[in-house]
Amino acid sequence: MRTAVIKLWQDGKSKKFISRVVNHDIKTIRKIIKSYEQEVAGKLQESTKVTILSNYQDQIQQFLEQNLSKVRIFEELQKAGYNGSYPSLTNYARGLEVSGKVCVRFHTLAGEEAQVDFGEVLFTTTAEILRQLHMSKADNSYYKKFNEYLAVDLLILDELGFKKLPNYSSDDFFEIIAKRYEKGSVIITSNKPFENWGEIFDDKVLANAIRDRVIHHAIICKINNGISYRTKSISFEPNN
Structure with missing residues (x-):
């Protein structure tokens, strides 16, 4: 959603117009735009500092x-005419120090990096989200719980297809996908190919409706013959 808001803002659309298009309240739109403008200003300021130091x-x-x-370097540069700040110098010098060194990939949990671009992210298993919805029907908090899953900018549903879903869960899952369709981003992991989704849901018509909404606009990452992360470090001895 954040990307769409920024694109519309760059195109000269008003905040009220953007609010209607992305179906979010105007306070959220203002917050996103303010954050974006602060980022742009910060990058511009940092770029100016780097340009000065590059001399x-x-x-x-x-x-x-x-x-x-660094203190001594700062003093020597001041003598040479540098009028920037000490923190700017230390950051720039640190960049020169690490150039050419090995970079280590920084791994994060699923969804953490997405929070930078998307905003609020919820990661859960498919079974857990459906269990929570089913339990909420007992105390009449279903719609409150359901709206929580609609409110997040990115919903990550893990382990779809590990177990066949009962009828009531299939309906709930469809409602989540249908309500978020073209309005909120969803990431789904599954051990079942799309053509076998009828095995997950009791109703094949419902399965097709869910699949169509998921596939539309989707980026599909398929892993063929992948080695299990949990067993990749285990060495199996051949039988004698």
Whole structure:
């Protein structure tokens, strides 16, 4: 949603117009736009600082090779006419220090990186979300719980297809997909190919309706003959 809001804002659309298009309240739209404008301003400011420091790059590199402290480098650059801040210098110098070194991939839990781009993310298993909805019917909190799953910007549903869903769960799952269709992003993991989704849901017509909404606009990542993450470190001894 954030990407769509920013694109519409860049196209000159009003906040009220954007609010209607993405179906979110105007306070949320204002928050997203404000965050975006702050990011742009920060990048512009940082770019200006980097441009100034790039004029002193050779000197900074030489000072680093001489193992001078950042404070000493800052003092020497001031003598040479640098009028920027000390933190800007330390950040720039740190970038020169790590250039050429090995970069280590930083892994995060599912959905954590998405929160930067999308906003609020909920990660849960398909069984758990359907269990919560079923239990909520007992105390008449179903619609409150259901709306919680609609409110998040990105909903990640894990393990669809591990077990066949009962009729009432199939209906709930369809409602979630239908309500979020073209309004909210969804990531689904499943061990079943789309052509076998009829095995998950009792109603094949319902299964087709769910599948059509999921596939439309989707990016599909298919893993063929993947090795289980849980067993990849186990070595199996051949039988004698």
